[in-house]
């Protein structure tokens with residue numbers, strides 16, 4: 593069952609001992625929310641708190657232990673009230689302070705009741721984000737782009753994280769077994785079977801989301817948009833096979849490859865072929881050039897276009913308009929692109945949280961927006977007239 597999230601989003605956010613916030617109780621009314629404040633004021637911390645309501649790592653990919661406020665009791669809690677179509681829903685997560693000698697425990701709560709995992713939130717909330725950490729995405733290592741794609745998949749398919757973890761575990765086991773000359777061959781067979789199964793599932797899930805996203809982008813393609821459309825291809829050995837034959841056949845094919853390449857992989861110290869070596873190749877559509885060759889500003893615009901398209905895909909597939917978190921967004925954009933961004937965001941119908949150091953960047957926000965000033969440990973609403 594879903595709450596039929598209308599996109600109205602978070603109405604209240606409570607932080608306890610989360611990063612720089614000893615205690616924060618924030619009432620939110622806006623659809624577009626801007627957090628303005630100096631460097632280090634605590635803006636990204638708020639977006640990070642919101643990102644904890646999705647499976648996988650939060651927006652900084654940080655350890656939960658690092659999120660507990662320094663000098664605090666050792667745990668933290670984040671809770672939010674979501675406006676649903678019929679009823680409000682309360683979601684909570686945090687790290688319980690541990691007794692001496694024990695590990696702190698992650699907790700999840702749905703309407704006050706304990707829940708087992710963040711998957712319980714997926715019926716109520718999806719979250720997508722863009723942070724400055726993605727700025728070098730197109731010129732950086734392929735692993736960054738795979739992780740970026742995995743986040744996109746995770747937002748439409750909350751099971752994807754478990755799949756990726758299972759593949760990583762299987763590959764680690766295989767690498768260890770190859771390293772040890774005395775390993776039992778039957779064991780290696782079993783691990784390769786597992787790697788082939790999970791590897792094919794990971795490749796198929798990535799292909800499916802990348803394909804849906806590409807179709808959505810193609811349907812809305814506008815060469816004049818300030819956010820250029822991206823031409824995306826997921827390149828990899830299994831991905832190419834999946835385009836031509838059923839997944840069960842590809843699984844057998846991959847198992848064969850793993851067996852044939854034991855010697856080579858043993859020498860390399862890792863498994864060379866598989867979804868762990870794929871790349872999401874992106875081109876700047878209107879210009880027809882590889883994304884890494886576009887200018888810094890063009891790359892940022894391309895990323896924004898991708899994230900906007902992804903938010904639409906999430907809404908179409910889950911029925912939930914995702915919360916969109918855009919960290920340090922306005923800084924890179926000229927006034928024309930900024931105005932276009934605000935218009936596109938308003939049209940999305942999602943609640944959008946943006947941050948920036950410069951108040952002036954948010955002067956042209958549409959009605960129904962809300963601007964907050966962030967100072968260390970505090971967040972206060974700025975009245976539209978001030």
Ligand SMILES: Nc1ncnc2c1ncn2[C@@H]1O[C@H](COP(=O)(O)OP(=O)(O)O)[C@@H](O)[C@H]1O
Nearest residue numbers: 611612631632633634635636637658660661662
């Ligand atoms: N676990 C923590 N406990 C207390 N303060 C923290 C913790 N983690 C980060 N901070 C503080 O949070 C601030 C950074 O907040 P951030 O949200 O990144 O700022 P910005 O407004 O620039 O986005 C820094 O001053 C940092 O010292």
Ligand SMILES: [Mg+2]
Nearest residue numbers: 635636637919
């Ligand atoms: Mg920041």
